[in-house]
Amino acid sequence: MRIDIISVIPDLMKSFFEHSICKRAQKNNLVEIHLHDLHDFSSKKHRQVDDYPFGGGAGMVLSPEPLSKAIESLQADRLYDEVIFFSPDGQTLQQNIVNGLANKTNMIFICGHYKGIDERIREKYVTQEISIGDYVLSGGELAAAVTADAIVRLIPGAIGDETSALTDSFQDGLLSAPVYTRPANFEGMEVPAVLLSGHDKKISEWRFEQSLSRTKQRRPDLLTNE
Ligand code: ADE
DSSP states (O other), X not given: OEEEEEESOTHHHHHHHTSHHHHHHHHTTXXXXXXXXXXXXXXXXXXXXXXXXXXXXXXXXXXXXXXXXXXXXHHTTXXXXXXXXXXXXXXXXXXXXXHHXXXXXXXXXXXXXXXXXXXXXXXXXXXXXXXSSSSOOSBSHHHHHHHHHHHHTTSTTSSSSTTGGGGSTTTTSSOOOOOOOSOSEETTEEOOGGGGSOOHHHHHXXXXXXXXXXXXXXXXXXXXXX
């Protein structure tokens, strides 16, 4: 898998991708993540990449030319399955969307900034728009990092324990059961005895019951949604 991220502030994401699971997945050649500075594709003085909105109004709009150049220079080298634009207008990111993206080979992520991007770029290139929630961020970088992280951890081999991504909250439509580690007694608070029993079947039944009751209590919507 390869993810190319186009941004006006690529450094915002640099350190994030150099750590943890994304770092290991890149080192093990499971994924390539390339950050691209939109300013490098500007033909204007001072590497300008934005302009005033036609019709007036507050804020600047990312110009079509540098975005088009950036996208086409990538598309000249390989086929991309998706060109994803991060915006509050997009479909809200859910585990099922992440699962779908984890099966793709090459993706371009476009991070918006200011008032947004010229609409013609959306029409010509964008195949999917993703929002990470009903709030407005200053740019798409955090959304791109969140989405890439959620995808990368699903690539087989990206996380140490192969089965662990499958037991994540949401992967089976339920929240996770509580987890404990040593000591078995912390300030008088005991770990549930079943977890110390060594009885695998009882432990998985207990975890399932806990998942279900936690989901009922905290996210009943997950049990009624399709
Ligand atoms: N850009 C600005 N706000 C955003 C959001 N909520 N999700 C994705 N991209 C965004």
